Amino acid sequence: MEYKNGTSILDKGVYIIRNEEFKTMNEDDSLLARAVRRQNIIMKGQETPEITLNYNPEKNPIKDGIVKKTKDICRAKTPTILHYFTLLVLGLGTWGLLWCAFGEDWNxxxxxxxxxxxxxxxxxxxxxxxxxxxxxxxxxxxxxxxxxxxxxxxxxxxxxxxxxxxxxxxxxxxxxxxxxxxxxxxxxxxxxxxxxxxxxxxxxxxxxxxxxxxxxxxxxxxxxxxxxxxxxxxxxxxxxxxxxxxxxxxxxxxxxxxxxxxxxxxxxxxxxxxxxxxxxxxxxxxxxxxxxxxxxxxxxxxxxxxxxxxxxxxxxxxxxxxxxxxxxxxxxxxxxxxxxxxxxxxxxxxxxxxxxxxxxxxxxxxxxxxxxxxxxxxxxxxxxxxxxxxxxxxxxxxxxxxxxxxxxxxxxxxxxxxxxxxxxxxxxxxxxxxxxxxxxxxxxxxxxxxxxxxxxxxxxxxxxxxxxxxxxxxxxxxxxxxxxxxxxxxxxxxxxxxxxxxxxxxxxxxxxxxxxxxxxxxxxx
Structure with a gap:
């Protein structure tokens, strides 16, 4: 739908794009290409446009980066943690063995x-x-x-x-x-x-x-x-x-x-x-x-x-x-x-x-x-x-x-x-x-x-x-x-x-x- 002031409406209240911008923007831009195709469909069949925004409110790039970094750190530190935990178990086991074998001096x-x-x-x-x-x-x-x-x-x-x-x-x-x-x-x-x-x-x-x-x-x-x-x-x-x-x-x-x-x-x-x-x-x-x-x-x-x-x-x-x-x-x-x-x-x-x-x-x-x-x-x-x-x-x-x-x-x-x-x-x-x-x-x-x-x-x-x-x-x-x-x-x-x-x-x-x-x-x- 085109107006005299040189604008095209794609979805009322969402996008308003000037006609001059269609000429200057890169035709290879995927968002613009999808918008043009949707406009043609609307003009031909007068369908109600359904615009899908590439946005997921549940996804937060900053939060995802922090979570990924935390997982990487945990993955890198796991062998070290298990190494010290193994030494702790061996130490306690050795002490328990000596206590059982020699009694009071090892309580x-x-x-x-x-x-x-x-x-x-x-x-x-x-x-x-x-x-x-x-x-x-x-x-x-x-x-x-x-x-x-x-x-x-x-x-x-x-x-x-x-x-x-x-x-x-x-x-x-x-x-x-x-x-x-x-x-x-x-x-x-x-x-x-x-x-x-x-x-x-x-x-x-x-x-x-x-x-x-x-x-x-x-x-x-x-x-x-x-x-x-x-x-x-x-x-x-x-x-x-x-x-x-x-x-x-x-x-x-x-x-x-x-x-x-x-x-x-x-x-x-x-x-x-x-x-x-x-x-x-x-x-x-x-x-x-x-x-x-x-x-x-x-x-x-x-x-x-x-x-x-x-x-x-x-x-x-x-x-x-x-x-x-x-x-x-x-x-x-x-x-x-x-x-x-x-x-x-x-x-x-x-x-x-x-x-x-x-x-x-x-x-x-x-x-x-x-x-x-x-x-x-x-x-x-x-x-x-x-x-x-x-x-x-x-x-x-x-x-x-x-x-x-x-x-x-x-x-x-x-x-x-x-x-x-x-x-x-x-x-x-x-x-x-x-x-x-x-x-x-x-x-x-x-x-x-x-x-x-x-x-x-x-x-x-x-x-x-x-x-x-x-x-x-x-x-x-x-x-x-x-x-x-x-x-x-x-x-x-x-x-x-x-x-x-x-x-x-x-x-x-x-x-x-x-x-x-x-x-x-x-x-x-």
């Missing part, structure tokens, strides 16, 4: 249930803490242990035998896990850098700490060196994910950063475990002085010889074509490492076991590489990672229960904070000058990775205390040294771990970004 408030509960809570708190902050979960586990002790829920000093047993297992897993990734080709080519970065900052910090503890807290020299050998250990495992991300995102291939931090940090860790064992045996085990000095001089060398021999033997047994080669290789190095560590501790050769584990696993891994097993990407490495993920919350939670808040704590902690600043400055200064062939920014990156103290510190900090309790005949001064030892170590963990991790994570990509400089890339790195 809901039993002696052993508390021990297991703190470990489980430390793991859960660590997972939640890492999800919320991206910081290492070990910090939350350590705080859980401190709270459990000071709220009188759990005191590991009542479980000294269990704790001492676990602290002989922890180093085997820690050193074994890291050394399975050592690349002997890289170490051979860059041995000066690896050895100097692993040894010189460590030595400088040990001596600095021993002097500071003697001057400010009246520690005997041997106790100062014992503390220093633990305190100076760098926890390279804490920053390795950030190192990998930084080196990958920056494209800096001037150095194989993963291997440098891993091997130099592993050297540092082996020194800490080995020297601590030597000094600890010298202090705690009585005997002929000549024999004690011989043990101290030969402990590390004997560990290297034993470890390399056992690792070389792993090349030949089991046979690479054995159907169960993966399982048997894992058991061969794991049982060998545990046996060596416990045997050396039994006869007072502290330090030998830890060095032997590192030498054994690194030698075995490089031998297995020739059979097709990639370094750090093989069944043995996977098994060690699983074992460490199980033990890590226990290490830090149980170490935290030795941290007792009482009167002299704050004075010691204040002095300890000053000592920490001095030691870190000395350590990083030496590390900066050791890497003299690197650019300034690369040297600062190495310094960032050389800050954290956590894993070896948490493992070894209560060892002296447990040894004094087990020995029985100790004086009050020795017990005071052992308590101050624990306070100083835990303070260092809480301060340096987040600082080192965050600096490496956030400054790493910037510090490793190449600045108008081309490197000759070594295909081996």
């Amino acid at each position: 809901w408030n039993g002696r052993w249930t508390r021990l297991a509960f703190v470990g489980g809570l430390a793991w859960a708190a660590g997972e939640a803490f890492q999800m919320c902050t991206s910081l290492p979960p070990l910090l939350a586990a350590l705080v859980i242990g401190i709270l459990a002790r000071n709220f009188e829920f759990l005191d590991m000093r009542e479980y000294t035998e269990i704790d001492a047993f676990l602290r002989r297992i922890y180093p085997v897993i820690i050193l074994g896990k890291g050394s399975l990734a050592f690349d002997f080709k890289y170490i051979k080519k860059h041995w000066r850098l690896v050895s100097s970065l692993g040894v010189l900052p460590w030595t400088a910090e040990v001596l600095t700490l021993a002097v500071c503890m003697h001057v400010f807290l009246d520690f005997p020299w041997m106790w100062g060196l014992l503390l220093g050998s633990t305190y100076a250990s760098v926890s390279f495992a804490v920053v390795m994910p950030a190192v990998q991300n930084s080196s990958g995102s920056s494209g800096n291939l001037s150095q194989n950063w993963n291997q440098l931090i891993l091997t130099a940090g592993g050297t540092d860790t082996a020194l800490s475990v080995g020297v601590f064992g030597v000094i600890h045996s010298f202090i705690m085990h009585e005997g002929d002085d000549t024999y004690r000095y011989i043990k101290a001089a030969l402990a590390l060398l004997v560990g290297v010889v034993v470890g390399v021999s056992w690792g070389t033997l792993a090349k030949f047994i089991p046979h690479s074509k054995d159907f169960y080669v993966a399982e048997m290789r894992l058991l061969f190095v794991l049982i060998g490492g545990l046996f060596t560590f416990f045997l050396s501790a039994k006869f007072g050769w502290g330090g030998t076991g830890g060095v032997a584990v590192l030498a054994c696993n690194s030698t075995a891994a490089n031998c297995w590489e020739k059979d097709g097993w990639k370094l750090n990407k093989n069944p043995a490495s996977t098994a060690y990672r699983v074992m460490w993920s199980t033990l890590e919350p226990l290490v830090f939670a149980y170490s935290g229960t030795f941290f007792v808040i009482k009167a002299p704590l704050w004075n010691v902690m204040l002095i300890g904070l000053g000592i920490l600043c001095i030691c870190v400055v000395v350590r990083l200064t030496i590390a900066f000058f050791v890497c003299s062939k690197m650019t300034i920014r690369e040297r600062f990156f190495v310094c960032c990775t050389w800050i954290p103290k956590s894993i070896v510190e948490a493992v070894l900090c209560p060892v002296a205390y447990n040894a004094l309790v087990a020995r029985g005949n100790y004086d009050e001064n020795e017990m005071q040294y052992a308590e101050h030892f624990i306070w100083i170590i835990i303070q260092a963990i809480l301060v340096t771990t987040p600082i080192g991790f965050l600096l490496t994570k956030h400054l790493g990509p910037f510090l490793l970004t190449e600045k108008q400089k081309k490197y000759d890339i070594d295909p081996e790195t």
Whole structure:
């Protein structure tokens, strides 16, 4: 129906379209085409038009998008939720089994249930803490242990035998896990850098700490060196994910950063475990002085010889074509490492076991590489990672229960904070000058990775205390040294771990970004 004013009505009160617009609009427009056809029908048959609008009041695009996004999130999170639910069911089932088998000690408030509960809570708190902050979960586990002790829920000093047993297992897993990734080709080519970065900052910090503890807290020299050998250990495992991300995102291939931090940090860790064992045996085990000095001089060398021999033997047994080669290789190095560590501790050769584990696993891994097993990407490495993920919350939670808040704590902690600043400055200064062939920014990156103290510190900090309790005949001064030892170590963990991790994570990509400089890339790195 057409009017004089140049309009056409299609459906009264719904559409009014000007005739001029029919000429200017695109004929291919589907809505317009349908409207024109409907008009022709109306003009011919005078039918009542039935216009169908493409609109459904029940459909809301915004609401549908939100619902779809929610469903996608739920679908993506379902495996994770079921993973944690499975672990919860397994944990409750294990507790129920132990309660049925052993009775009262495993009831809901039993002696052993508390021990297991703190470990489980430390793991859960660590997972939640890492999800919320991206910081290492070990910090939350350590705080859980401190709270459990000071709220009188759990005191590991009542479980000294269990704790001492676990602290002989922890180093085997820690050193074994890291050394399975050592690349002997890289170490051979860059041995000066690896050895100097692993040894010189460590030595400088040990001596600095021993002097500071003697001057400010009246520690005997041997106790100062014992503390220093633990305190100076760098926890390279804490920053390795950030190192990998930084080196990958920056494209800096001037150095194989993963291997440098891993091997130099592993050297540092082996020194800490080995020297601590030597000094600890010298202090705690009585005997002929000549024999004690011989043990101290030969402990590390004997560990290297034993470890390399056992690792070389792993090349030949089991046979690479054995159907169960993966399982048997894992058991061969794991049982060998545990046996060596416990045997050396039994006869007072502290330090030998830890060095032997590192030498054994690194030698075995490089031998297995020739059979097709990639370094750090093989069944043995996977098994060690699983074992460490199980033990890590226990290490830090149980170490935290030795941290007792009482009167002299704050004075010691204040002095300890000053000592920490001095030691870190000395350590990083030496590390900066050791890497003299690197650019300034690369040297600062190495310094960032050389800050954290956590894993070896948490493992070894209560060892002296447990040894004094087990020995029985100790004086009050020795017990005071052992308590101050624990306070100083835990303070260092809480301060340096987040600082080192965050600096490496956030400054790493910037510090490793190449600045108008081309490197000759070594295909081996």
